[in-house]
Amino acid sequence: MEQENTLQSAMSGDIQAFQKLFAGFQNQLKSYLYRLLTDRDDVDDVTHDTFIKAFANISTFHQDASLKTWVFRIATNLAYDHLRKRKRWQTDAQDRAADLAISSEEIRQVFWMVHGASPAGAYEMKEHIDYCFTCISKTLPIENQVALILKNIYDFQVTEICLILEKTEGVIKHLLNDARNTLTDVFEHRCALINKNGVCHQCSHLNEIFNPKQNQQEELMKLELVKASKKYNREQLFELREVLVKAIDPLHAVGTDIHAEMMKCLRTAIGEKSDFFEERPGKAE
Known part of the structure; x- marks a missing residue:
């Protein structure tokens, strides 16, 4: 119930509520991004950009998946953009x-x-x-x-x-x-x-x-x-x-x-x- 209330607050624009939810899977997200990007500075940059983009678009989150899955989708797309020019x-x-x-x-x-x-x-x-x-x-x-x-x-x-x-x-x-x-x-x-x-x-x-x-x-x-x-x-x-x-x-x-x-x-x-x-x-x- 508390998790659901926090999610509703985040979807209403409460950045602290969103940050609390994001923190729950941030370490795993960064670990995942490191396996794709292989550079800790790039991981920090993409993690930051993911947080900003996810919060800015939280109104488009329709709960057809978990918030974690939705955020990983955003992060993956950002990582793709980062890697597109690399062989x-x-x-x-x-x-x-x-x-x-x-x-x-x-x-x-x-x-x-x-x-x-x-x-x-x-x-x-x-x-x-x-x-x-x-x-x-x-x-x-x-x-x-x-x-x-x-x-x-x-x-x-x-x-x-x-x-x-x-x-x-x-x-x-x-x-x-x-x-x-x-x-x-x-x-x-x-x-x-x-x-x-x-x-x-x-x-x-x-x-x-x-x-x-x-x-x-x-x-x-x-x-x-x-x-x-x-x-x-x-x-x-x-x-x-x-x-x-x-x-x-x-x-x-x-x-x-x-x-x-x-x-x-x-x-x-x-x-x-x-x-x-x-x-x-x-x-x-």
Whole structure:
């Protein structure tokens, strides 16, 4: 009853009531936007614009879905506008970022500085798997990526995703199936944690760098994904990956800051960001 009264107040133009409702799902909204935009400043901007646009158009909210779903629709459209001129990522984007970091002492120093000084600069393999999921999902067409993340990571129903993407149920199910099959195939052939023929050893390699005294095999065996890799099929392994990703908020984790720097490096390596160091504090003018 209180929630309904707050909603009615918000729809009558009470911005404090709207802000109270918005705050109830803001963290999840920002986490979702980060998986699409991969830049914390962009997330803050789009979240702010979403709040302004949603409140300005609250009279058009007809309650055919939850307020949360309606706001996510606005945020998704704003994210689309932000991403429209950008190309889809290639599956070697992380490799290109690693090559850039290896070739730049300055970039490596930034990683070490954040790792040593930031309270969110720790390195954990499970968080890097989440980071990797974000990177690989960026190789999908945007609608496939949105549908998969909303359904499998944030537990939206297909009917709600239909409203967010303005697509029929049949189209949404096709997007989900295609996205799942594509990512399952990419991870099977790329991830060395689940396939000995996988080409990517970043999780283990970075763990050796940032946690040199840690028992590598012991750390690996803490991951259900690794323990199950010899007995589960690729679809089951993908489900385990999703369970791990769902449990991590990329904006509020022990390695948030170091992965944000890695993401800046990646976006520089693929040409989305012109200068990795342009936002460095204390940079000479």
